[in-house]
Amino acid sequence: MEPTPPVDRRSLLKSLTLGGVASLFPTHSEAQPATVTQVRGIIFMVSDGMSPGVLTLAQAFSLQTRQRGTRWWDLINDPRSARGLMDTASANSMVTDSAAASSAWGGGQRVNNGMINYSPSGKAITPIAAILKKKNVRIGLVTTATVTHATPAGFAAAVTDRNEEDAIAPQYLDRVDVILGGGSVFFDPAKRLDKNDLFATYQKGGYDVVRTRDALLGSREKKLLGTFTESHLPYSIDHRASSVLQKSVPTIEEMATAAVSRFLESKEPFLLQIEGARIDHAAHLNDIAALLHEQLAFDDALAKVLSLTASHPDVLVIVTSDHGNSNPGLNGMGASYKRSTECFQRIATMKESHESIFARWVKNPKQDLAAMIQESLGFSLRKNQNAALLEVIASKEVVEWNDQLAKPEGLLGQFAGNHTGIGWTGTTHTSDPTLVSAMGPQSERFSGMVINTNVFRHFTELLG
Numbered sequence: 001m002e003p004t005p006p007v008d009r010r011s012l013l014k015s016l017t018l019g020g021v022a023s024l025f026p027t028h029s030e031a032q033p034a035t036v037t038q039v040r041g042i043i044f045m046v047s048d049g050m051s052p053g054v055l056t057l058a059q060a061f062s063l064q065t066r067q068r069g070t071r072w073w074d075l076i077n078d079p080r081s082a083r084g085l086m087d088t089a090s091a092n093s094m095v096t097d098s099a100a101a102s103s104a105w106g107g108g109q110r111v112n113n114g115m116i117n118y119s120p121s122g123k124a125i126t127p128i129a130a131i132l133k134k135k136n137v138r139i140g141l142v143t144t145a146t147v148t149h150a151t152p153a154g155f156a157a158a159v160t161d162r163n164e165e166d167a168i169a170p171q172y173l174d175r176v177d178v179i180l181g182g183g184s185v186f187f188d189p190a191k192r193l194d195k196n197d198l199f200a201t202y203q204k205g206g207y208d209v210v211r212t213r214d215a216l217l218g219s220r221e222k223k224l225l226g227t228f229t230e231s232h233l234p235y236s237i238d239h240r241a242s243s244v245l246q247k248s249v250p251t252i253e254e255m256a257t258a259a260v261s262r263f264l265e266s267k268e269p270f271l272l273q274i275e276g277a278r279i280d281h282a283a284h285l286n287d288i289a290a291l292l293h294e295q296l297a298f299d300d301a302l303a304k305v306l307s308l309t310a311s312h313p314d315v316l317v318i319v320t321s322d323h324g325n326s327n328p329g330l331n332g333m334g335a336s337y338k339r340s341t342e343c344f345q346r347i348a349t350m351k352e353s354h355e356s357i358f359a360r361w362v363k364n365p366k367q368d369l370a371a372m373i374q375e376s377l378g379f380s381l382r383k384n385q386n387a388a389l390l391e392v393i394a395s396k397e398v399v400e401w402n403d404q405l406a407k408p409e410g411l412l413g414q415f416a417g418n419h420t421g422i423g424w425t426g427t428t429h430t431s432d433p434t435l436v437s438a439m440g441p442q443s444e445r446f447s448g449m450v451i452n453t454n455v456f457r458h459f460t461e462l463l464g
Contacts, residue, residue: 039441039462040314041263042269043305044105044455047072047298048098048151049280050327051346052435055329057422058295065348070296071303072319075437082447085433088323089452091120094431096282099162101322101452102154108456116150116168117158119388127270128459129156129175133462138270139176140259144233144252144294145277146183147172151322155273169198171204177223178262180255184211184227191230200227213250215316216258222266224258226250235278235353236293252276256301260308264315269463274301283325284352286413288422289350291328306439314463316440324430333421343421346383350374354412373412379419389415404428 047054059073072248073215075081090100091110099116103109107125117125129139133393141152148157148165157171189197203209206446208221216226228249239245250258256274263270273283276298282291302319302461309315340425370386371377381389388398393408400406404426417423440447445458 005084021280037441038314039212039316040267040464041272041312041316042270042459043216043260043274043309043315043317044307044459045298045302045317046151046275046321047279047295047319047321048145048275048277048337049283049323049429050295050321050434051283051324051327051430052432053327053329054279054291054295055435057328058299060344061292061347062296062299063352064345070299071306072299072437075302075319075439076435078439081440082438082443082445084434084436084438084447084450086320086436086450086452087433089431095429096323096452097162097429098150098322099154102151104154104452105459106155107158107454108453108460110453114162115160115322116162118160122160124158127154127156127158128456129172131460132269132271132463133175136178136268138178138266138268139261140178140263140270140272141176141180141275142178142252142255142259142273143181143275143277144297145181145275145281146186147179147227147459148183148186149181149182149232149277151275151277152179152181152273155271166193167445170201173202176386178259179207180216180224180226180250180259181277182227182229182231182233183342185230185409186442187225187227188230198409212248213254214247216250216254219258222262224262225234226255226258231279232278233349235290235355236281237290237298237351237353238356240293241351252297253301253302253304257304257308264308264312271463276301280325281355282303283328284356284427285409286326286328286416286424287354287409288413288416288420290353292347292357314441316438316442318436318438318443318446320436320446321434321436324432326427327425327430327432329420330421331417331423340421343419346378347420347422349378350376351378354409358408377416377419381415385411402426409421 053108059070063069075408077357088096090096090113093114097113100111100113103111103117106128107335117127143152148168150162153168156176157168159167163184185191189195199209202225207223207225208219210216234245328428330344333343357372361367370381389411392398410427413424436446436450
């Protein structure tokens with residue numbers, strides 16, 4: 001594919017309109033019939049916490065910073081792909097959390113927020129990994145969060161509280177073949193509450209246990225446990241700024257490649273979940289630069305997956321999100337909105353995540369926080385903004401009529417929005433239906449309105 005030429009002002013503005021997304025949903029009659037109907041493998045990619053409008057922002061950001069569009073945008077515009085929306089509600093709320101969302105996919109039932117594969121009545125639900133293992137289906141989980149976090153766990157574990165990551169870690173043994181992400185603390189005997197050495201347990205179970213990027217790239221074993229940080233993987237914006245992190249921590253594209261390659265090498269059926277988890281985390285923090293860099297990193301993984309599977313007509317690739325989060329959008333800036341594009345382009349100059357800035361400041365609160373923000377994010381705080389930020393950090397009340405934004409991340413997100421044009425509805429998940437795209441055999445199952453629990457049915461019918 002030829003690289004997309006640099007985008008002009010009019011093209012960038014057009015990319016940023018939500019109407020651009022709607023126009024990309026053609027009627028079913030335009031879709032081309034699949035030439036292969038049998039499914040050997042399914043790759044389910046989750047851009048966690050991606051509000052629908054993020055796709056247009058990521059497309060414009062990619063055109064601006066990389067002079068090419070995103071692969072997901074191309075996929076939506078491909079007549080061979082299926083396009084739809086996902087109804088994401090949980091059992092007890094119109095707004096789901098990741099635990100309930102993934103349990104709907106991985107257990108086939110809507111559960112209460114906070115639970116992983118436990119029904120509202122308290123009954124354990126057998127996760128799809130355990131079901132498909134009996135059919136000799138290989139299972140993989142790849143994430144930029146801890147590998148025991150809610151979204152991967154929904155496919156392979158059952159706990160009454162999503163925070164029981166110590167209890168989730170041993171449930172993957174002999175149930176999941178490839179496990180890649182963060183969260184070494186839940187396998188390390190020095191950090192686990194029960195002092196069990198799960199690294200040794202997995203190694204005895206035939207897994208190659210890797211802890212660094214080089215070890216991952218050098219591994220050739222079929223079964224693999226890779227945890228590259230104690231907690232979540234670093235944000236892509238911070239990863240790219242640190243040679244140390246680049247050497248030690250793989251990208252989501254590298255982890256996806258390692259997992260997909262292992263499954264494609266054999267003729268065995270497989271189900272692989274790949275999650276870009278920190279898109280959600282950045283949205284919670286109202287951090288648009290971190291969010292868009294995460295979205296592009298996820299998109300690179302999608303591009304790699306589609307490339308690797310292009311010669312495998314029996315592999316179905318699905319890409320979606322579990323819920324929206326904070327609904328970022330570009331506001332009209334200036335007279336007749338003429339400054340909107342200029343403001344949006346400032347996001348590319350931001351060099352550090354909000355999480356990293358706050359973490360550095362907490363280590364030494366005597367530092368000038370406003371100066372740190374100026375250096376890393378490229379804008380100056382007004383005196384009253386700096387005072388309000390320091391007050392809310394100290395748990396003092398500030399004048400803010402949106403209670404969700406009356407916190408450090410909410411205030412900083414608003415101050416940054418005056419500079420970038422990006423506004424937020426809050427700091428929590430939203431009820432919006434999420435985008436779904438699918439390519440490969442049986443992809444038409446994911447067109448139109450998809451109920452989240454039906455994903456489980458499709459998986460078991462296609463693989464079981």
